[in-house]
Amino acid sequence: MPVRLYLNSVGKSFVMHLQDGISLPVVSNVDFAVETGECVVLGGPSGAGKSSILKMIYGNYRCDEGQILVVRGPDDIVNIADAAPRRMLALRQDTIGYVSQFLRVIPRVSAVDVVAEPLIGQGADERTATARARELLARLNVPEGLWSLPPATFSGGEQQRVNIARGFIANYPVLLLDEPTASLDAANRAVVVELVDEKKAQGVAMLGILHDLDVRERIADRIIDVTNFRQAA
């Protein structure tokens, strides 16, 4: 299977200038690839650097060492470690999606529009995107009465499911999953498993953090232990 995402000797540390410039090593020599149609899960205890790896790929965190290569098109391989901000924004629009636990509510925008937005951003017309958004909200058991309301007042679980719908709606060839099933009930966890399976069938390369063993077992094709990438003290 062709490689979609390749981390080549990636390293990261935080220099804390407010604490006498101490350097906190996070990870080093991170080296793995994710192929199309597979779901790779990062394993290891809390604090091992799993989230930092996802954030470096999405560009929230800088990558200090090595390369993060993502295939954007047949002749377009981007190194995220040195991509210009505009390039990174373009990647987030058409190549890399991020499903996190926290919904970033857009004030006064309805749930269905919040969900549809990334698909419209990829050029879909509003009607198609809205129809797809409704379908996903229904599958994730968000009550229909809420769809036209802004999610600010929804319960934590409802907001999370709106965010999952938003994360899965668009057609990203690479999808990062940051604990998408945390605190979901069994029925909704099963829906997320189905959504991941559908993305696999479409050839999406996925990299995730999943503490939920039952979900992990069902969707992970491989588990990479992040503790192997810890820096020697």
Add this chain to the structure above:
Amino acid sequence: MTDQTTMLEPNFVPYQENDEPLLRVSGVTRYYGDRLGCTDISFNLWPGEVLAIVGESGSGKTTLLNCLSTRLAPTAGAIEYRMRDGSMRDLYQLTEADRRLLMRTDWGFVHQSPADGLRMTVSAGANVGERLMAVGNRHYGNIRATATDWLERVEIATDRIDDPPRAFSGGMRQRLQIARNLVTHPRLVFMDEPTGGLDVSVQARLLDMMRRLVADLGLSVIIVTHDLAVARLLSHRIMVMRHGKVIETGLTDQVLDDPREPYSQLLVSSILQA
């Protein structure tokens, strides 16, 4: 404003590989006598991009904004702007008349204090209509219809069209100032602390409105703010200034989530968590 659930990501910029910048800034420096305002500032701004300039009072961010918007001539450096005909022109080589036309038509400037950007004693409708007349509109009915439309877009009740901004609340005045600036469909808007001095709830509404208008109109914006939550909400890219210099620049969430410079780390760690 810093609460997770109230944050949002700014809309995406349309990206083309061969895009030309709208504004090209090289080595801009401004001294006030011996005192430094800002020094050696260089960056590009692309169409549809929102750039936030952050830093504490006295860091030089307003000096820079005034240089960029031709309100204050730089001591050294060049600022080039892509005109509507596609040509790149040095702003300080333009004639005074050309520069004024640019400021009236292709640009907007939103001041922190609405009183600096509005005529406080003439009606709201006339405040919006004046910019239209400046670009050659003469038909009273059309001007009034457009002004009404813009009051609606900034959520001011249209039965207030004949009231002067003196009779408006602070938040309404600021929304009116935005309508006045956007009515001519500018391509570049400068904003100087547009939410400063407003109540938090009023700020949230204004920010939400600005975010929508910027996205709908495809505006390029340079916004000066000391409020990092405003920068996160509106901007794609951030420049952190200190002592007249740009000390850190990058993607907004990267600079805020993973600040590198000691001063940026101090700024980010100083935010009160709501």
